[in-house]
Amino acid sequence: MEEVKKIRTACRSCHGGCGVIAHVKDGKVIKVEGDPDSPISHGSLCSKGLAILQLAYHPDRILYPLKRVGAKGEGKWQRITWDEALDTIAERFKKVIADYGPESIVVGQGTGRDYESHLYRFANLLGTPNVLTAGHMCYVSRVGSTLITCGTLPIADYEGGPKCIVMWACNPLWTNPDEYKGENFWRAYKKGAKLICIDPRKGFIAEKADLWLQIRPGTDAALALGFHHVIIEEELYDKEFVENYIHGWDPFKERVMKDYPPEKVQEITWVDKELIRKAARMYATIKPACIHWGVPTEQTINCVNYTRATTGLMAITGNLDAPGGNALFVNPPTRTVSEFARHKDLPPEQQAKRLGGDQFKLGARVALINPKKAWDAILTGKPYPLKAGILCGSNPVVTRANAREAYEALKKLEFLVVIDLFLTPTAELADIFLPSATWLEQNHVADNWKRHGYVLARVKCMEVGECWQDHKIFMELGKRMGQEWWPTVEDALNYLLEPSGLTWEQFKEKGYLRGEMVYYKYKQRGFSTPTKKVELYSTILEKWGYDPLPKYVEVPESPYSTPHLLKDYPYILNAGLRTPTFFHSANRQIPWLREIRPDPIVEIHPETAKKHNIKEGQWVYISSPRGRIKQRAKLNPNIDPRVVVAEHGWWYPEIKDPGHGWEISNVNILTNNAYETLDPAMGSTNLRVCLCNIAPCED
Amino acid sequence: MAKVTLMINEGECMGCHACEVACKQEHGLGVGPRVIRVLERAPSFKPLFCHHCEDAPCALACPEDAITIEAKTKVVLLNEDQCNGCDAIIGKSGVEKQQTAPCKGECPAHIDVQGFVNLASKGKFEEALKLIKLANPFPSICGRVCHHPCEQNCNRDQIDEPVSIRAIERYVGDLDLRASTRYIPKIKTRKKEKVAIIGSGPSGLSCAYYLALEGYRVTIFEKASVLGGMLTLGIPSYRLPKKIVEAELDLLRKMGVTMKTCVEIGKDKTIAQLRKEGFSAFFIAIGAQESPRLGIEGEELGGIYNGLEYLRGINTGKPIKLGQRVAVIGGGNAALDVVRSARRLGSEKAFILYRRSLEEMPSRPEEINECKEEKIPIRVLTQPIRFIGKNGKVQAIECVKMRLTEPDGSGRRKPEPIPDSEFRIKVDAVIAAIGQESDWCCLTPDCTCRLTEWGTLKVDPLTLQSDEPDIFAGGDAVRGPKSVIEAIADGREGAISINLYLRGQNLRIGREREFQVIKEPQREKYDPTPRILIPALDPKKRIKNFGEVQKGLPKKSAIQEAKRCISCGSCCVQACPYDVMQFNHERTKAVKCDLCFEKRNQGEVPACYAICPTHCIYWGNPKEFPEEIYSGL
Incomplete structure (x- = not known):
């Protein structure tokens, strides 16, 4: 009978990051609680993280690899060994590669779960450009849009003490998914900050806000441009910044002043024009001010427009890379996802075959495809067929637009592997099911795909059945495909941590690392864009044949467009x-x-x-x-x-x-x-x- | 001595439910009992949690003494081994259902009836009184005049007869009236806000009581020269002696309530003026004291009065002289009050005229019984059609005999006149006691309050708030003529709403109370025992005066009768005024917050307090909590 051991780790019940102390006794986790020493969550934890034991020990969890017997979707499964499972998959993949080429294999995931590094490495070394994630409309879409605008993703700097917070289409008190947690926001707000809430619905934050803009869903880009109009018209922008660090000010100004006066923006967004003016003034005049944006602003035809326009707001008000504004945090001393994933090793001729790559050039730039391209390739065989797929932690039948089409496609796909914890409706369409491990059952350098400058130690506390952490699954499958990997998961983590001088064992003890922050980096070396400035006028978009300036396009199915x-x-x-x-x-x-x-x-x-x-x-x-x-x-x-x-x-x-x-x-x-x-x-x-x-x- | 409790700043609860799940994990609870529950009505959230009350009602109510108050910290703890799950509940009733005894469920004020009856059965009358007063300030009044829906639904009736709950309540209340010092709960720190209550009937008085407990400065404005509304001016003293009402008014004065008579709001002062005088909220409790007209020929003749004015005359010492033959038209309690009062004042041939049958008379069976004992005739199926007068005074009523039709779709039988059955009755006076209405002169044109088509004030039924945010209303003014206990219940709800309103909080969340009432208690282990007979004055003697007809029970009888209660609902669940007591049906035991007693013994903090991302949960000595933290009605 053991004593109770306390292990410090990091939650991943959403994208994760909150510090957790797991109580372990006789190999079982008996309780989890928040970690007061976590620099990210300061001891708080949400209901999802707290309920992890009911997930980890759930009777319906699949604990062994399964093979389909019976028809697809019939629900008849047979237990097999990991060796048989991985050998079967490798053999099948090799055949597809020989007959059709690696691009006929789609590799996919759902929402960010901290294995992008390993999943992409697998896909890149396999030679397929077709990686299906949520990134076309979630987080990576923001990363891509800001990459070409100001070089990297700006993050609301709550620690820096904002005096004005714009909460735009987000409820971090419930949802916590990215760099910032609800607790950080609340702390900053309570210290004394004005609050502007932009949300079609009055939730807790709107109730507390000084200004609530009840926006028509999907029209955020118009509102952002409306704010620009007010700030430009009333000359509330940081003149020094605009003069020295903005590329394309004149054409941008011209468009904004002509097309987005508050009266017009009121018609589009349903927000009263005086309220638009008030909010713009509040954001532009109180310093420092930060904008915390949420995923609905990306899940729209105006994703790039909105993200670039709003980055523009941060820039012209002098809040970009300023303490308490929207910071461009410094990466921790680890290898990046990009490096680990060996994006550079995907041959150009394979990149060129990316489904929809030519059509969605910015998506291709951040190495993703739109799901419908995959469904069409499966259902119609055009431009070429997809013959096999491996989906990790993804349930497209429930979470992707036009669910019926997703269902038809995945049912038709000749060979589908699904990695998950339960038999979801998507998993039921698979040929092979691989059981994944929860966040209590894995060792990983967590949060390394985010841009807050942290990496966290996610430490294995328990094991259940034959469940493997996803990183191990990709690694072992990759090895069978002849790819270059490491003997163990921890060896790969050592590689990831190498620049810091720490091994995984040492990093575990430390708990976390953070890149040392320097604000106003642009004053020394400009922004990481072709012009070294914030490109409100994007030279990259121009080169690709897109509109180089942000605008608002009417929501495709709306009272005004249809x-x-x-x-x-x-x-x-x-x-x-x-x-x-x-x-x-x-x-x-x-x-x-x-x-x-x-x-x-x-x-x-x-x-x-x-x-x-x-x-x-x-x-x-x-x-x-x-x-x-x-x-x-x-x-x-x-x-x-x-x-x-x-x-x-x-x-x-x-x-x-x-x-x-x-x-x-x-x-x-x-x-x-x-x-x-x-x-x-x-x-x-x-x-x-x-x-x-x-x-x-x-x- | 230090007291430790939990308090939650509702305004900063953002509804993440982390506290709920942390608590479940800490105490190994499965699905079902939720010791902390967060109610959601975005953008407001209301956490329901154990307050570890002083004089915890759950502890008082438990028949096994399984709930105790820890001496040093005053934490209210449940001893699971001693809890027997109130073994009167048979079977498992499903995960979410926590079954309530029908007495509590059917009582309009949701008094923990089972709780106070059980305490009475053990002779713990002071504790019983405290329990009653959480929901009803006036047990001596209701113990005499309540229409007792509790008794109507009492599960003891499935064995033999219902428990005589009203008589027990009267006993408990009267004991306090006779005590040298009356019981007054602790009054909170005086608040600066002033609240005006318009009307001093049961609804207004109840509202005043609960607002006074919260520390508000309360003033009651009454248009009549005497206080009490229907309690004084309507109900005759042989049912409710004036000194009982007087004693309760005294109690309110002791609690700091100011009362002003002969001030008619709407005439002498307006609500607008009261606002200027600094009143921040209003409770309109004007009742329904006007009588509608009969609408038949001859109504304007002399000698025809309405019931309310007649009773008012008696109760203010200026009775109207009627003569011998008095026809009282109507079948409700007011009509019986009138005819029995007239009999006592010498109208030896007073009688009731009612247009439907005896079975359909709305007055209480026991009232009809007492009426019969006093040998007062009740002429049913008789409808007056016109009054015949001489020299401007009524001499006779022309009536027609009625019969009941076949039941219609709803099962009701309508009365219709039998053709050619007209006849005349000679009378000296007529009193029409057929209904009640409200006088709305308190509402001036600038007020946005609206009346319904029945002449009652339109309010939100959940919060009692009218269209004007600072005006609330309850009792007959809102419901039409109803009962005393409903008026009292409204008074308390009005006080809760006014308190929330003045603190800028959401009025609706957590107000809907649903009771799953137990209908099949265990019966086998009980032997039939007859219900106690309530002693009353000799009918032949009592018609000569207005002395109280029903006598109270002696102590031994009260205890004996209380022992007949079978405690069919789970006791602590009934008792909790915050509806947070939980029942674990898998283990058939109660489950409650223990303030993480074990954790604290190891120097740690309660799980809910540790996890909350907005730090809206406070734990510790309540004296050290910031002012804004609210935990009240």
Whole structure:
């Protein structure tokens, strides 16, 4: 009988990063709690992280590799060994490479889970350019857009003491996914900061805010440009910065002044023009000020437009790389994801074959493809067929736009490998299932893909069944494909840590590393762009044939762009309402969490509900031109009566047939992934906004 | 002695539920019992958590003494080994259902009836009183005049007869009235806000009591010259002696409530003026004291009065002289109050005229019974159609006999006149006691308050807030003529709403209370025992005066009757005023917050307190909490 050991590690129930102390006894983790010494979370932890034991020890977790027996999607599986599984996959992949070329293999993941380095290395050494992630419309899309604008991703510097915070389409108190956690924001806010909240829905932050801009979903780029108009017109910008560090000021100014006066922006965004002026002035005049942006601003046809325009706001107000503004943090002394992934080793002729690479050049620049390109390649064989795929931690049947198309494609794909913890609706379409390890069961240098300057030690506390951490899966499969890897996971970590002079064992003891921050780097060496300035006018976009200046393009399916649809679909569907307990399609089977949020919720304004005779708590149908689902109505007077807000990620693990109810409440049955709706440079999908109608369920 | 408790700054709770899950993990709880629960109604969140109350009602209510208050820290702890899960509940009733005894569920004020009855059965009358007063300030009043829906739904009735709950409540209340010092709960630190209550009936008085406890400066404005509303001016003293009402008014004065009579809001002062005088909120409790007209020919003749004015006359010492033959038209409690009062004042041939059958008379069966004992005739299925007068005074009523039709779709039988059955009754006076209405002169044109089509004030049924944010209302003024206990319940809800309003907090979240009422208690282990008979004055003697008809129970009888209660609901769950007591159905035991007692013995902090990202949870000595932290009604 052992004493209880306490192990310091880092959570990954979302993208992760919060410090955790795991209590281990006799090889079992018996409790987790926040780590007060974590520089990122200071002892706090959310409900998802706290419930990890119910995930790790869940009876439905798959503990061994499985092989499909029976038809695809029939739900019949047979246990096999890791050797058989990996040998089968390697053999199959080798055959596809011989017959079609490595580009006919798609490698994919879902939301960032800290194995990008290993997944990309596997794909690059395999020779396939077709890596399907969420990056075309989440985080990496922001990275790409800021890369060409100011060299790297600006992060809200809460530690630096902002006096004004703009919370734009984000609720970090519930969602915590990226560099900044809710706790950081709250701390900075309580120290005394003005708060501007931009959100179609009044949540906790909007209630606290000094200014709440109830924006029409999807129109953020217009608002950003409207802010520019006010700041330029009232000459509130930092003249020295603009003169010395902005490229393309004159053409940018010309467009903004002509096309985005507050009156016009009011019409587009539904935000009152005086409020637009007030907010712009507040942001521009209080120093320092930071903008904390959320993923809805990327999941739109205006992803690149918005991100570049907003980076522009940070720049022209002198808040870029300033303490308390939006900082360009210094990387820690480790190898980057890019280095580890050996992007340079993907041959140019293979890069050229990237699906949609020519069409979405900025997406190609950050090494990703738009999912519909993969679905089309599978379903139509054009421009060439995809013959095999390996998906890690991804459930496209539930989380990707136009879910039915994703389902058809993955069902048709001749050979599919899925790496996951449970048999999700996507996993049920696989030929081989590989059981993954949770964050309690892995050693990794965590957060190395983020840009806050930290890396954290994620330390293995326990083992379950034959589950392997994802890094090991890619490594062992890669070795069977003849790729260059290391004997163990920890050896690879030593490689990653080499520049710091620490081994994995030493790093574990230390707990974390941080790059030493220097502000105002641009004063010494400019920005990492071709002109060394912040390119409001992007020379790279120009070279590629895109509009070099940001603008606002109307949401592809909206009351203004498709008014003929209003008769049947009179409301704007704002999809993807977040919850405090779930992360995308994860956690529906975690008892403590499902108890708090048992059903999918759609929020409807009481007046709108009345028109349709819909009562609180009633099941309602939500329909769009793509299909129909049902969710439970919650009446909320704090949304616009013309907007309906629905949750995403819903499937029903308790439904035992292999479909697991993926079609019942899945909001992506309603969303659209058509090419003409995508961001032209990045290929970002309009995941959050389309038109819909509502009706009470009869049963 | 240090007291340790939890307090949550609701305004900074952002609804992440981390505290809930941290607590579950810390205490190894499965799905079901949620010791901390966070209610969501974005943008507001309300955490429900154990307050470790002083004089914890859960501890008082437990028949096994399984809940105790720890001496040094005053933490309220449950001893699981001693908890027997209130073994009156049969079977497992599902994960979320925590079953409530029907007495608490059906009581409009949701008094923990099972709790106080159990305490009474053990002779713990002071504790019983404290429990009652959490929901109802006036047990001596309700113990006499309440229409007792608790008794109507009492599960003891499945064995023999319901427990005589009202009589027990009266006993407990009267004990306090006779005590040398009345019980007053601790009053919070005086607040600066002033609240005006318009109307001194049961609703207004109840609101005043709870606001006074919160520390507010309360002034009641009453238009009549006497206080008490219907308690004084309506209900005759043979049912509710005036000195009982007087004693409760005295209690309120002791608590610092100011009362002003002969001030009619709307005439002598307006609400706008009161606002200028610094009143921050208003509770309109004007009741329904006007009588509607009968609407038949001859109504304007002399000798025809309405019931309320007649009762008011008696209760203010200026009774109207009626003569011998008095027809009282109506079938409700007011009509019976009128006819029995007239009988006592010498109208020996007073009688009731009612247009439906006896079964349909809305007054309480026991009132009808007492009426019969006093040999007062009740003429049913008789409808007056016109009054016949001479020299401007009423001489006779022309009536028609009624019959009941076949039941309609809803099962009700309508009365219809039998053709050619008209006849006349000679009368000296007529009193119409057919209903009540409100007088809305307190609402001036600049007010945005609205009336419903029935002449009652339109308010949000959950919060009692009118269209004007600082005006709240309750009792008959909102519900139409209803019962005393409903008025009292409204008074308390109004006080809760006013408190939240004045603190700028969300009025709605956490206010909806749902009770899963247990309908199938264990019966086998109980032998039938008859319900106690309540002693009353001899009918032949009592019709000569207004002495109190029903006598109270002696102590032995009160205890004996209280022992008949089978405690069908889980006791601590009933008792908790914050609805946070949990019941673990898997283990059939109660489960509650223990302030992480074990962790603290190791020098650590409670799990919820440690994990909260906004630090909205405070733990420690409440005296050291910042002012803004609120934990009240």
